[in-house]
Amino acid sequence: xxxxxxxxxxxxxxxxxxxQFFVPHYPMGFLADMFSDWxxxxxxxxxxxxxxxxxxxxxxxxxxxxxDRFYAGVTIASFFLIxxxxxxxxxxxxxQEPGTRFDWLYINIYTPLMATMFALLAFFVASASYRxxxxxxxxxxxLLLAAFVxxxxxxxFGDWISNVLFLxxxxxxxxxxxxxxxYFNVAGQRAIMIGIALGxxxxxxxxILGIERTYLGGD
Amino acid sequence: xxxGPFGQKLFQALLRIDRRIIFLVIFLALSIPIFLGLRIxxxxxxxxxxxxxxxxxxxxxxxxxxxxxxxxxSEPELQPMAETGFRHLIKNHIKxxxxxxxxxxxxxxxxxxxxxxxxxxxxxxxxxxxLYFGRDLLVVGPDTIRYGIDFxxxxxxxGNELVIQRMGSSIRAAFAxxxxxxxxIDQFPIMNGLNKLSDFDLVxxxxxxxxxxxxxxxxxxxxxxxxxGAGNTAVQAPQVYPYLDTGQLSGLMGGMKxxxxxxxxxxxxxxxxMSMVSQTAAHxxxxxxxxxxxxxxxxTRGRKKEGRA
Numbered sequence: 186x187x188x189x190x191x192x193x194x195x196x197x198x199x200x201x202x203x204x205q206f207f208v209p210h211y212p213m214g215f216l217a218d219m220f221s222d223w224x225x226x227x228x229x230x231x232x233x234x235x236x237x238x239x240x241x242x243x244x245x246x247x248x249x250x251x252x253d254r255f256y257a258g259v260t261i262a263s264f265f266l267i268x269x270x271x272x273x274x275x276x277x278x279x280x281q282e283p284g285t286r287f288d289w290l291y292i293n294i295y296t297p298l299m300a301t302m303f304a305l306l307a308f309f310v311a312s313a314s315y316r317x318x319x320x321x322x323x324x325x326x327x328l329l330l331a332a333f334v335x336x337x338x339x340x341x342f343g344d345w346i347s348n349v350l351f352l353x354x355x356x357x358x359x360x361x362x363x364x365x366x367x368y369f370n371v372a373g374q375r376a377i378m379i380g381i382a383l384g385x386x387x388x389x390x391x392x393i394l395g396i397e398r399t400y401l402g403g404d
Numbered sequence: 405x406x407x408g409p410f411g412q413k414l415f416q417a418l419l420r421i422d423r424r425i426i427f428l429v430i431f432l433a434l435s436i437p438i439f440l441g442l443r444i445x446x447x448x449x450x451x452x453x454x455x456x457x458x459x460x461x462x463x464x465x466x467x468x469x470x471x472x473x474x475x476x477x478s479e480p481e482l483q484p485m486a487e488t489g490f491r492h493l494i495k496n497h498i499k500x501x502x503x504x505x506x507x508x509x510x511x512x513x514x515x516x517x518x519x520x521x522x523x524x525x526x527x528x529x530x531x532x533x534x535l536y537f538g539r540d541l542l543v544v545g546p547d548t549i550r551y552g553i554d555f556x557x558x559x560x561x562x563g564n565e566l567v568i569q570r571m572g573s574s575i576r577a578a579f580a581x582x583x584x585x586x587x588x589i590d591q592f593p594i595m596n597g598l599n600k601l602s603d604f605d606l607v608x609x610x611x612x613x614x615x616x617x618x619x620x621x622x623x624x625x626x627x628x629x630x631x632x633g634a635g636n637t638a639v640q641a642p643q644v645y646p647y648l649d650t651g652q653l654s655g656l657m658g659g660m661k662x663x664x665x666x667x668x669x670x671x672x673x674x675x676x677x678m679s680m681v682s683q684t685a686a687h688x689x690x691x692x693x694x695x696x697x698x699x700x701x702x703x704t705r706g707r708k709k710e711g712r713a
Contacts, residue, residue: 218570221569225567231562251462289510300480304480307434311427312426312427314690341445371646375646
């Protein structure tokens with residue numbers, strides 16, 4: 186029964202959502218709303234599950250004296266710091282409001298750390314482009330040229346250089362960039378979207394019908 | 405081009421260039437324009453104009469849902485859009501309801517509101533005579549907005565796209581209480597008559613990934629027929645362009661450039677406009693690096709082939 190009950194639940198919930206998309210009336214609409222509420226509760230519980238799992242993995246690293254145990258210690262200390270301050274020293278329910286201690290930590294520690302992580306991308310992208318972005322063949326050359334046009338066309342420099350080079354109206358770098366984004370990019374993205382959608386439909390059907398069972402875990 | 409022994413050595417050296425030199429050049433390209441306060445003219449694209457027009461088309465007193473679906477990692481790109489968006493809505497006397505499918509989203513909204521309140525010669529009014537509490541009264545330029553009447557923060561709700569789906573039939577089922585006081589949202593005048601997603605005049609989504617604009621289009625627009633405009637990171641924007649073409653998105657801002665164009669249209673030049681010179685300089689240097697890297701690669705590759713022959 187450990188496998189049968191989840192399979193039956195999955196089939197009922199999955200079919201309900203499919204049917205209520207086309208027939209949103211009672212009882213399908215009511216059932217879909219109820220399952221959506223269940224999902225929100227499970228998703229909220231999953232956040233805690235994830236946090237507790239992070240603590241367990243980090244504590245194990247420290248206990249086993251692994252190489253990265255220092256970082257695991259920082260993770261645990263940061264977790265408890267923000268949880269304790271958020272729960273007990275930030276005005277209760279209004280803990281996210283400007284001026285609270287939780288807000289201070291968010292603005293002065295969390296935000297700069299996240300910003301630093303993502304800001305590093307600019308440097309690594311520049312370095313990686315220099316080393317790896319080569320016109321080795323026709324396809325790579327087309328990709329390279331498209332990248333040049335979009336990169337320059339998405340900045341005011343594209344307009345400036347178009348004026349300097351006296352490029353005719355409609356053939357400026359910004360216009361070419363828009364053509365690439367609105368036609369070539371859209372065509373490619375649509376193909377990817379349709380492909381993904383078909384894949385999701387087939388995978389969902391396999392899960393609803395109980396053919397695909399790997400999500401249950403085990404052998 | 406001459407490719408003698410000196411040239412050959414030069415190209416070999418260019419191929420082995422220390423990456424720290426590249427880092428330094430990018431750092432200087434990004435930082436010098438900021439310190440010099442350089443400005444640059446920006447051409448407005450059609451997709452940003454569409455977004456601007458969709459807000460302008462709203463009448464005074466309309467109610468807009470703002471979904472903040474990003475975290476501080478995407479702040480440089482999305483926060484300027486969010487701040488200009490708030491200014492634009494406040495200037496046009498449009499009421500707004502804040503929420504987030506990302507846990508950090510509502511805090512980013514608070515941050516943007518606090519900033520425009522401070523920068524636009526406003527101040528946080530601190531007296532006990534206002535409708536709820538002093539900090540519920542925001543002054544932005546010549547306009548004053550009141551919490552619960554002109555704006556409200558519903559906070560974060562876990563559940564990704566199913567939150568949108570739930571709001572389609574009942575907003576109160578997804579957000580029973582507001583985020584600031586934990587009070588039932590029915591106690592706030594702004595929520596009068598707002599029962600489901602289709603009661604909003606417009607949804608604006610600031611998005612950096614999943615859940616984000618794709619989910620808002622698939623559920624809010626396609627299912628519940630609410631118009632939706634979006635501001636995305638430059639990386640994500642290409643993925644949602646197909647929705648623009650079909651009219652599923654009523655406007656789109658991509659990356660910092662999109663934010664700068666929006667600032668230009670609203671006449672409120674701020675952070676995105678100021679950062680455009682830095683971004684332009686960085687793009688130019690990346691292009692130059694790629695050109696130099698390819699030049700050095702082909703020059704040395706030809707010599708290697710000759711050597712092998």
